[in-house]
Amino acid sequence: MIQSAATALPRRAIIREMGLRDGLQSIATILPTAQKLEWVQGAYDAGQREIEVGSFVPARLLPQLADTAEVLAFAQTLPGLKATVLVPNLKGAERAIECKAELMLVPLSASHAHSLANLRKTPDEVVAEIVRIRAARDAAGSQTRIEVGMSTAFGCTIQGHVAPAEVVRLVGAVLDAGVDCVSLADTVGYADPAMVRSLFAQVRAVAGDKLTAAHFHDTRGLGLANAYAALESGITRFDACLGGIGGCPHAPGASGNVTTEDLAYMLASMGVETGLDFDRLLALRAKLAVWLQGETLHGTLWRAGLPRTMKERVAA
Amino acid sequence: MIQSAATALPRRAIIREMGLRDGLQSIATILPTAQKLEWVQGAYDAGQREIEVGSFVPARLLPQLADTAEVLAFAQTLPGLKATVLVPNLKGAERAIECKAELMLVPLSASHAHSLANLRKTPDEVVAEIVRIRAARDAAGSQTRIEVGMSTAFGCTIQGHVAPAEVVRLVGAVLDAGVDCVSLADTVGYADPAMVRSLFAQVRAVAGDKLTAAHFHDTRGLGLANAYAALESGITRFDACLGGIGGCPHAPGASGNVTTEDLAYMLASMGVETGLDFDRLLALRAKLAVWLQGETLHGTLWRAGLPRTMKERVAA
Numbered sequence: 001m002i003q004s005a006a007t008a009l010p011r012r013a014i015i016r017e018m019g020l021r022d023g024l025q026s027i028a029t030i031l032p033t034a035q036k037l038e039w040v041q042g043a044y045d046a047g048q049r050e051i052e053v054g055s056f057v058p059a060r061l062l063p064q065l066a067d068t069a070e071v072l073a074f075a076q077t078l079p080g081l082k083a084t085v086l087v088p089n090l091k092g093a094e095r096a097i098e099c100k101a102e103l104m105l106v107p108l109s110a111s112h113a114h115s116l117a118n119l120r121k122t123p124d125e126v127v128a129e130i131v132r133i134r135a136a137r138d139a140a141g142s143q144t145r146i147e148v149g150m151s152t153a154f155g156c157t158i159q160g161h162v163a164p165a166e167v168v169r170l171v172g173a174v175l176d177a178g179v180d181c182v183s184l185a186d187t188v189g190y191a192d193p194a195m196v197r198s199l200f201a202q203v204r205a206v207a208g209d210k211l212t213a214a215h216f217h218d219t220r221g222l223g224l225a226n227a228y229a230a231l232e233s234g235i236t237r238f239d240a241c242l243g244g245i246g247g248c249p250h251a252p253g254a255s256g257n258v259t260t261e262d263l264a265y266m267l268a269s270m271g272v273e274t275g276l277d278f279d280r281l282l283a284l285r286a287k288l289a290v291w292l293q294g295e296t297l298h299g300t301l302w303r304a305g306l307p308r309t310m311k312e313r314v315a316a
Numbered sequence: 317m318i319q320s321a322a323t324a325l326p327r328r329a330i331i332r333e334m335g336l337r338d339g340l341q342s343i344a345t346i347l348p349t350a351q352k353l354e355w356v357q358g359a360y361d362a363g364q365r366e367i368e369v370g371s372f373v374p375a376r377l378l379p380q381l382a383d384t385a386e387v388l389a390f391a392q393t394l395p396g397l398k399a400t401v402l403v404p405n406l407k408g409a410e411r412a413i414e415c416k417a418e419l420m421l422v423p424l425s426a427s428h429a430h431s432l433a434n435l436r437k438t439p440d441e442v443v444a445e446i447v448r449i450r451a452a453r454d455a456a457g458s459q460t461r462i463e464v465g466m467s468t469a470f471g472c473t474i475q476g477h478v479a480p481a482e483v484v485r486l487v488g489a490v491l492d493a494g495v496d497c498v499s500l501a502d503t504v505g506y507a508d509p510a511m512v513r514s515l516f517a518q519v520r521a522v523a524g525d526k527l528t529a530a531h532f533h534d535t536r537g538l539g540l541a542n543a544y545a546a547l548e549s550g551i552t553r554f555d556a557c558l559g560g561i562g563g564c565p566h567a568p569g570a571s572g573n574v575t576t577e578d579l580a581y582m583l584a585s586m587g588v589e590t591g592l593d594f595d596r597l598l599a600l601r602a603k604l605a606v607w608l609q610g611e612t613l614h615g616t617l618w619r620a621g622l623p624r625t626m627k628e629r630v631a632a
Contacts, residue, residue, distance in 0.1 A: 009510060155623060155624070155625045156624075157624060160624045160625050160628050161625050161628065188623075189620065189623070190623040190624075190625055192582055192585040192586045193544045193582075193586065194325060194585075194586035194587070195585075195586075218616070219616065219620050220578070220581060220616050220617055220620050220623070221540055221575070221578045221581075221582075221615065221616035221617070222540060222582055222585075224537055224538060224540070224541045225540045225541040225543075225544045225582065227541075228509045228541045228544065228545065229544065255616060255620075259537070262536065262537045265536060265537075266508055266509075266537075266538055266541065269508040269510075269511075269538075270508045270509065270510035270511075271510070299537065300534070300535065300536050300537040300571060301536055301537070304505065304535050304536050304571075307471060307504075307505070307506040307536070308471070308472075308473060308476045308506075309471040309476050309477050309506055312476050312477065
């Protein structure tokens, strides 16, 4: 018999909405700006306080996200909402600084092959760019925080195995470069709960409380199991997409990010507060299903509803 | 920061195939006996060594399972295969004993309301029936083992909350009645990983190593997260259905049991041996999809395939 040292779970956790960036960038439909603003407002009304609103990349590369500055400007009118933007390089970072984003997320692929294929830079060249980004931020006297998202941290479709030691080395390098926080991303859905426990512990050992978030994809159905394992490791911020949109445009129907509403349900069921309102979240998902007609949405809660036991708890 | 006491995982686990019983009983299609035998053979060839082949209930109640004795007889010709049958009462148990089933699984609902609705007996009346079943087994000099499956152990759609103390009390009662082992079932998909850790620990305290299996449904997407939590609690036998069939006939599309092939993937990825062959399992799933045309199958592995990292490991 295994001695089960049941870990006390955190009391609160934050779900950072990624649908407007990681979700929309992976699907064909270009959502009009008006609907994006309605999404941001709806997510805010449902209790979400961290939203990645888009990406500062050239519009010809990602026309879906060409209106990121407008969406960001709207998000900044909502009190207490922290708006994140993804920036792949210094040029994007300069726009995020100019737009006074609360936080910019810089992806750094731990897979050498993926980094070259995606950004035409080695991971260490990206680290050098992050040094320049931090310098630009400081020179501008900007308050924009810098998060490095360690992508392909659990393996890569191009390279295969990614050594945990390489992830740890790169985390150390970007912390030396002065970034504010790091997150670990299972970009391609290769992680399992045991890997999550192990890698988060290794990165925690070098990053301490600067390891702030987990980003899981549900490609092979382990998204929520991995989120639970990360929660057991003390992580309290999770990236997710409403309706589980996103994923790979080359694999129709394949699941994308962990589903916001299902993750919110798992956390709430375990007594981990997220501040989210399920009725509003599900109403917003229903709108999204109409806006993205023809795209595959994922998740289970929208169909199954909350368990009777949770409804009783809410009503009590 | 939470101190994460990473639990050592078991080295081996068994997936008990439930598709032929829990899966087929919940869907409209009546699978012909020949295809059931092909399924049993295919599961065996893929490495499955425990299969619930059907249920000894009146054929008018579950015409889908009317050929259980034939399927059992075939399963018994396969060396090393442990065939389980569900029996709801003494009459069913007598047939299981007569047919020399390896194990009979007697469901006992921890929810008073569910027990009455399903079997027209209170849980304690079912315990009394289990006493009679054990006496009949012993009087026959039979080797058939008795497992009690504690259903609605995590809550009930009719009654709502089910007190863990009541689950523990009933487990104690059936162990006093001399059953060989007990399992805990989340019949309606209400469990979360924290509940799993807690209830399995409480039941372990009274049942010790006689607590042998976990049965999860994936109604709200938490099936694999719950299986991981049970694994952390030392459980090494999991019920699952190929293609995730089953679930509730009144909720079209709703997920049923945990999906055999996805659970097998999660376990294998974590280095927990199951003895299962993924190519054969997925080939069998493809057959099942044809046999059950019109029914909804679930799961992700059939679409996403094994991660490149696992294929490299297998090839090495």
